Amino acid sequence: MAHSTRPMTDWRKAKLPVFAFLAPATIIYTVFMIYPLLDSIRLSFYTSVSGGDLTFVGLDNYRTILGDPGWSATFWNAFWNNMKFFAVHMLVQNPIGIALAAVLSLPQLKLRNTYRTLIFMPTMLSVVVVGFIWQLILSPVWGVGPEILDIFGLKSLFGPWLGKEGSALITLALISVWQWVGIPMMLIYAALLAIPEDLVDAAVVDGASHFEVFLHIKLPLVLPTIAMVSILTFVSNFNAFDLIYSVKGALAGPNFSTDIMGTLFYRTFFGYQLQLGSPTLGATVASLMFIIILVGVLFYLFVVQRRLSRYQL
Amino acid sequence: MADQFDLECRNVGKNFDRFVAVDNVSLTIPKGSFFSILGPSGCGKTTLLRMLAGFQEPTSGDILIKGKSVLGVPPNRRPVNMVFQHLALFPMMNVADNVAYGLRRRGVDKATINRKVAETLARVGLPDSGPKQISQLSGGQKQRIAIARCLVLEPAVLLLDEPLGALDLKLREHMKVELKQLQHEIGTTFVYITHDQSEALVMSDQVAVMNAGKFEQVGTPQDLYYNPQTAFVASFVGESNRWRGTVGETTGDYVAINLDKGGVILADKAAHASLPTGQDVEIFVRPEAIAIGRSDAAPDPVPGNNSLTGTVENVLFNGAASSVQIRETATGHEMSVALPQTGAFANLRAGDVINLAWHASQTRCFAGVLPSGIEGGQS
Ligand SMILES: Nc1ncnc2c1ncn2[C@@H]1O[C@H](COP(=O)(O)OP(=O)(O)O)[C@@H](O)[C@H]1O
Ligand SMILES: [Mg+2]
Numbered sequence: 001m002a003h004s005t006r007p008m009t010d011w012r013k014a015k016l017p018v019f020a021f022l023a024p025a026t027i028i029y030t031v032f033m034i035y036p037l038l039d040s041i042r043l044s045f046y047t048s049v050s051g052g053d054l055t056f057v058g059l060d061n062y063r064t065i066l067g068d069p070g071w072s073a074t075f076w077n078a079f080w081n082n083m084k085f086f087a088v089h090m091l092v093q094n095p096i097g098i099a100l101a102a103v104l105s106l107p108q109l110k111l112r113n114t115y116r117t118l119i120f121m122p123t124m125l126s127v128v129v130v131g132f133i134w135q136l137i138l139s140p141v142w143g144v145g146p147e148i149l150d151i152f153g154l155k156s157l158f159g160p161w162l163g164k165e166g167s168a169l170i171t172l173a174l175i176s177v178w179q180w181v182g183i184p185m186m187l188i189y190a191a192l193l194a195i196p197e198d199l200v201d202a203a204v205v206d207g208a209s210h211f212e213v214f215l216h217i218k219l220p221l222v223l224p225t226i227a228m229v230s231i232l233t234f235v236s237n238f239n240a241f242d243l244i245y246s247v248k249g250a251l252a253g254p255n256f257s258t259d260i261m262g263t264l265f266y267r268t269f270f271g272y273q274l275q276l277g278s279p280t281l282g283a284t285v286a287s288l289m290f291i292i293i294l295v296g297v298l299f300y301l302f303v304v305q306r307r308l309s310r311y312q313l
Numbered sequence: 314m315a316d317q318f319d320l321e322c323r324n325v326g327k328n329f330d331r332f333v334a335v336d337n338v339s340l341t342i343p344k345g346s347f348f349s350i351l352g353p354s355g356c357g358k359t360t361l362l363r364m365l366a367g368f369q370e371p372t373s374g375d376i377l378i379k380g381k382s383v384l385g386v387p388p389n390r391r392p393v394n395m396v397f398q399h400l401a402l403f404p405m406m407n408v409a410d411n412v413a414y415g416l417r418r419r420g421v422d423k424a425t426i427n428r429k430v431a432e433t434l435a436r437v438g439l440p441d442s443g444p445k446q447i448s449q450l451s452g453g454q455k456q457r458i459a460i461a462r463c464l465v466l467e468p469a470v471l472l473l474d475e476p477l478g479a480l481d482l483k484l485r486e487h488m489k490v491e492l493k494q495l496q497h498e499i500g501t502t503f504v505y506i507t508h509d510q511s512e513a514l515v516m517s518d519q520v521a522v523m524n525a526g527k528f529e530q531v532g533t534p535q536d537l538y539y540n541p542q543t544a545f546v547a548s549f550v551g552e553s554n555r556w557r558g559t560v561g562e563t564t565g566d567y568v569a570i571n572l573d574k575g576g577v578i579l580a581d582k583a584a585h586a587s588l589p590t591g592q593d594v595e596i597f598v599r600p601e602a603i604a605i606g607r608s609d610a611a612p613d614p615v616p617g618n619n620s621l622t623g624t625v626e627n628v629l630f631n632g633a634a635s636s637v638q639i640r641e642t643a644t645g646h647e648m649s650v651a652l653p654q655t656g657a658f659a660n661l662r663a664g665d666v667i668n669l670a671w672h673a674s675q676t677r678c679f680a681g682v683l684p685s686g687i688e689g690g691q692s
Contacts, residue, residue, distance in 0.1 A: 198401035201368060206466070207389035207418035216414075220405035311404035311448075 037290070043283035054280070061284040075285075077256055078264040079292075081169055085260055086237040088173035089180075094229060096177070097184030098222075102214055104185070105192040116189075120182035127179070131246035134175045138162050162247065165257040172258055176243050180236075184229040191225040192218055224308050231300040238293050241266060261289045318380070319344045319502040320365065320470050325374035327360050334360045336526035337374070342470075342504065342519070347496050349513040350506040352523030353549070358506040359398075361523075362472050365504065366395045379469055389418070394463035395472040399479055400455055402447045408434070408458055409443035415466045433465040436499065452480050453488055457495075464499065473505045477512060489515050510550050514538065522546045544595045544679035553597040554648045560585075560592045560678070567617050567673045570596055574644040579619050580676035587680075594678040600636055601651035602675035605658065606668040617673040623648060625665045637661060639669065 044061055046054040065071045100119060104112060122130065137145045140160040149155045161171040195218055203213045241262025244252055250272045252259035267275060269282025320342040327335040335357045342348045350358050363369045365376060367388035376383050383391050394415075403411050409430050416426045434440050437457040442450070450458060456476060463471055477485045477492075493516040496503045507513050513520045514534040521531040522545070530542045541547035548555065556578065561569040567579045568588075578596055588594060608622060623639035626647070635652040650669060652658050661667075 196399065196401065198397040198399055199403065201388075202395070202397055202401035202462075203403070203414070204368075205366065205388045205393075205395055206415035206462075208414075212418065217403060217405075309405075 040283045041287050041290070043280055044287045047280050048278070061281055062288075065281065065284055065288065074256070074259070074264065075288075078259045078261050081258065082238055082240075082260040084169055085173045085176075085240065086234060088170055089177060089233050089237055090230060092174065093177040093181050093233065094184055094226065097181050097229070098188055098219075098226065100181070100185040101188035101192055101222075102218070104189050106210075116186075119185060122179045123182045125179065127242040128246045130175065130179050131243050134178075135162065135247055138171070163254060165254050168248070168254060169258045172244060172247060175247075176240070179243075184226075184233075187229055188222055188225055191222040195221050221311060224305075224310050227300065227304050227308055231297060231304075234296045234300075235293055238289060238296070261285070261292070265289065318342060319378065320348075320504065321377040321380075322361075322365075323375045323377070325361070325364060325371045325376060327357070327364060327369065328372045333526050335364070335371070338523075338526075338528055339374075340521060340528070340531065342502055345500045345502055346518040347493065347503045347505065347516055349517040349520045350504070350523055351510060351513040351520050351549070352506075352508060354508050356523045357526040358508075358523060359474055362395070362474050362504065362506055365470070366393055366472055367391050392469040393472055394466055394468040394470075395474065396459050396463055396476045398474045398476065400459040400476065402455060402459055402462070404447050406447075407443065408439075408445050408447065408450070411447065411458060412443075412462050412465050415462065419466075429465055433461045436464065437461045437495065453484050453491075456480070456488055460492075460495065464501065468501065470502045470504060473503060475507055476505075477507070477509075485512075492516060514550070522549060524549070541597075541677065544597075544681065547595075547597040547677055547679065552600055552649065554600060554603075554646075554650075556596040556644075556646060558594055558596055558678075560588045560590050560594055562590065565616075570594060570676070570678060572596075572644055572646075574646060576621075576641075576643045578676055579617055579673040580678055581617075581674050584674070585678050588678060592680055594680055597677045597679070598671060598675055600649045603648075603650045603669050603671045605637075605650055605652075606670065608666045608668055615672070619669075619671050619673065619676065621669045622666060623669055625661055625663050625667060627663060628652075628661055639667070641669075642666075 043054075045056060045058060047057045047061065048054055065075050103109065104116060109115075135143075137143050137148075138161055140146070140158070140163070146155055146158045149158050159167070161167045199217055200213055203217050208216065238261055240260060244258050244260060244263050245266065248258050248263075250263055250266050250270075252263040265282060265285045266272070267277075268285050269277055269279060271277030318341045320340075322338055322340045325335060325338045326333070338361060340348075350361065352358050360369065364371050367383065367386060367390075370384065378392055403414065406414065412430045412433055413426050416429060421429075430443065431440070434443060437460055439454060439457055439461070442454065442458070447455065447458075459476065460471070477488050480488060489512055492503075492505075496516075505513070505516065514537075517534055519531060520534055520537055522529045522537060524545050530537060530546045532540075537546055537550045541550060547553060556570075556572050556574075558570040558572040558578065561571045561577065563569075563582050566582050568582045568585055570578045570580055572578060578598075580596075614620075621641055621643065623641045625637055626640050627638040629636050629638065633654050637650050637652060637658075639648045639650055640646075641648055648669070652661070
């Protein structure tokens with residue numbers, strides 16, 4: 001290719017159109033994202049005394065949430081529950097997503113588009129509907145779950161999973177996995193399609209089996225996509241609220257065993273039953289959620305992403 | 314006798330639904346030779362090569378490697394290996410691991426792998442490149458590593474699918490010579506496919522010219538160049554001046570071809586005995602077969618010589634490969650003529666009128682009219 005010298009952009013003349021084009025996005029983003037975020041962080045440094053006047057209290061709210069025995073137990077319970085929720089997604093959703101993508105990209109597969117659509121379908125359902133459906137399925141009283149297990153002779157394994165402290169959170173996480181597994185599948189499938197066929201053929205001539213081709217050639221090439229899927233999962237898990245609320249309500253029972261950051265925030269901010277809502281303490285929980293997600297994303301950007309090599313194909 | 318040949322195809326055909334990609338191709342490749350398949354893009358070269366490698370099964374016919382049919386044998390069990398068009402080196406492994414990959418899959422022990430990898434890297438002239446990443450290699454080095462990765466498995470036949478296509482022109486010229494040299498040293502049979510006639514001519518012992526799924530002609534580069542058997546070969550291999558005409562009357566040893574645009578060209582009768590009078594033909598004359606002379610020094614009338622005059626339109630100076638474009642006076646036909654390397658015509662200018670002459674034996678005619686648009690792969 002010839003090296004053509006492009007005319008330099010004259011910034012003085014270009015200024016007006018540049019700002020004109022940037023303005024809509026900048027204004028909308030500022031008004032609806034940056035300002036509320038900063039304002040809610042600001043709110044977390046105040047407390048409302050008698051009748052709504054705000055007084056600046058510095059880090060007192062943070063001391064309350066993290067230091068007060070009652071609050072800190074609740075907070076750390078929600079935090080660790082959220083970590084478990086995330087762990088189930090990482091250990092179940094992503095491996096299944098990768099496996100489904102690998103199967104979808106097999107050249108011999110028939111009805112590829114049908115499978116893809118079916119697996120992707122749940123992501124289009126409302127979370128409330130999904131929560132309701134699964135409650136119907138898993139209800140020990142009138143659910144169809146026991147009957148379905150009976151077909152395979154496994155009825156004895158059935159338990160009131162959503163109602164037991166030990167299994168409720170994991171069950172909810174698995175319901176969420178069922179709903180969202182289509183997203184990692186599609187992203188990884190797209191990454192797999194981008195791998196040149198020659199590379200696979202070259203490994204096959206060298207004697208690699210299907211599985212070895214996947215393990216040695218394809219997996220390293222889709223690792224950046226998997227890392228991206230993981231961080232997206234992290235962000236959405238720590239922002240999760242809707243599924244738990246629709247199945248368990250804001251009390252996240254039994255005995256707060258399904259309480260995660262989102263439901264904790266809801267109760268703190270709006271109040272629930274006997275507990276009074278406090279916008280300032282709610283803003284503190286929201287700011288802590290923001291910090292947790294920020295730490296996760298920074299870890300991804302500065303540690304994970306830098307170590308992963310993206311190969312030029 | 315079959316084991317004289319490393320590779321043999323018997324009436325191999327491949328259809329994709331009703332589309333015939335490879336049509337009844339037969340070939341035999343002697344051990345240790347450099348065999349090229351030359352043809353325009355889309356003529357079925359890759360399909361043929363993928364059948365040899367085992368990625369596709371032929372619809373009909375048989376493929377034999379070292380005298381044994383390999384139909385139904387998967388790619389990794391055939392004694393062949395393949396260098397891909399974009400080389401297909403594994404970017405997540407270093408050079409040594411790339412070369413070792415096939416050996417590992419075959420369960421060879423570590424010490425042997427290390428020894429063989431070192432040997433092979435030395436053989437392709439990159440002995441110290443083992444720990445390097447693929448992205449650190451230059452285009453030519455990648456090329457050699459891709460070949461090393463295949464050679465380490467000691468295939469009977471190495472298949473190469475346009476491996477120089479991705480390189481820039483200068484490197485391509487260099488790698489042509491180097492590949493030929495490498496093949497000569499290691500003695501493995503190479504089957505090389507390309508759409509670039511100069512690659513095929515420079516490197517090969519034998520070249521098959523392929524068009525629309527069929528072999529048009531198989532022969533040595535010299536054969537193809539000097540004795541093309543079909544109009545397609547004549548037009549695809551090397552450059553030619555072309556006319557259309559009809560076969561006219563015979564005088565002695567020579568037959569006159571009447572050009573459609575007026576004028577007559579003489580051809581050898583003996584070489585074109587099969588063409589009946591009145592037959593439509595394509596006429597080809599190589600640029601270097603035409604002698605040029607100053608218009609004031611009229612050439613001696615030699616029997617059977619074609620003699621024309623023309624006006625110089627452009628002088629394309631390119632050292633030893635210089636040529637002139639000439640507008641022929643009688644027919645207005647544009648011709649290309651090679652300049653003698655002596656420098657005798659160094660002062661030739663556009664507008665000069667010159668004489669052109671070539672002997673009838675240099676004229677080649679082929680029956681039928683070729684669809685236009687098929688031109689030699691100039692490089
Ligand atoms: N898998 C396939 N299915 C259908 N048609 C194919 C397939 N592979 C190749 N073809 C067709 O066969 C013809 C020859 O292709 P190919 O062998 O790749 O040509 P070349 O390598 O000579 O450029 C092309 O017209 C191509 O479209
Ligand atoms: Mg091809």
